[in-house]
Amino acid sequence: MSKKKRLSQLFPFSLRDFLLSIAIFFCAVECCSFFRLAESSDGFATPVFILAVLLISRFTSGYLFGLVASLLGVICVNYIFTYPYLSLNFTLSGYPLSFLAFFMVSIITSTLTTQAKQQEKLRMENEKEKMRANLLRSVSHDIRTPLTSIVGATSTILDNPSLPPAEQKELLEDVRSDAQWLIQVVENLLSITRIGSDQANIKKEPEAAEEILGEAVRKFRKRYPQVPVEVCAPQELLLVPMDPILIEQVLSNLLENAVLHGKSVSRIQVAVQREEGWARFSVADDGQGIAPDVLPRLFDGTLKHSETPSGDGKRNMGLGLSVCLAIVRAHGGTMEAQNLDQGAEFTFRLPL
Incomplete structure (x- = not known):
């Protein structure tokens, strides 16, 4: 896998994820603004933005939006919801360590959430492959029986032109029954192909x-x-x-x-x-x-x-x-x- 393709998988961009991230982040800002009106302390903003990062990481693909939300969350907490307001100040006592901890927690949260989604996707792919393998293993052994029966019945009819009509009819009914079963198997295989293909949603x-x-x-x-x-x-x-x-x-x-x-x-x-x-x-x-x-x-x-x-x-x-x-x-x-x-x-x- 090329480096460019690997990066596109880790940091995919989509309009849906972009709009969803903006909506969640905006809700976090509004919640903190409301809390600031009701509370004089500044400690409420950090957990709210950590929750926002968690939600963004959970409902978007890859690492991109979770990591961006982590960075913006640190800046937003410092600039808007930490005294002195509307200014970046990491020099106050205790703030450098607390904001560094918040940034690391946000990144770890984003990473773990994304990895959990990737593991779930991998698990589903493994189940899909197992199901297809079970199907193919069943078919590979069992499909020979009706084919052998069809060949045997048709050969009997062709090799014995004087065979009574009643016996010919019975053999042809067996051929039809086996052919119908084979059609069902093929339909099952086509269904598995459709739902198992990444290109065919x-x-x-x-x-x-x-x-x-x-x-x-x-x-x-x-x-x-x-x-x-x-x-x-x-x-x-x-x-x-x-x-x-x-x-x-x-x-x-x-x-x-x-x-x-x-x-x-x-x-x-x-x-x-x-x-x-x-x-x-x-x-x-x-x-x-x-x-x-x-x-x-x-x-x-x-x-x-x-x-x-x-x-x-x-x-x-x-x-x-x-x-x-x-x-x-x-x-x-x-x-x-x-x-x-x-x-x-x-x-x-x-x-x-």
């Missing part, structure tokens, strides 16, 4: 939640017409900021997982409702529920034993749920799962 637009629910359920019914799905939506129009394709992907994964892993599922309920400042989406089934020892690892993509009932190696639960969680988090939301009296419920919330 999620673009959220207000979307009608019931329309996204309806589209996901419509596609689900085409694949699983034998499973009834009940859709519950509020009477009023609920607009939720989201990427509609990705959220539809989440709902599709949850619906498919309910069928594949609920085993005895005879009914699914999909719902959305307003919950304070959130939109709460839920997918509930009446199946066998989730094993208690699986719940803590449900979303990390490491459920190697969670195969479909047919034993074909398609680990939709471990694969799909890690994708779902990544998408929901990228929208600033939360996701959880719980067992009901009968069956299980997956819930995710998106901020309104």
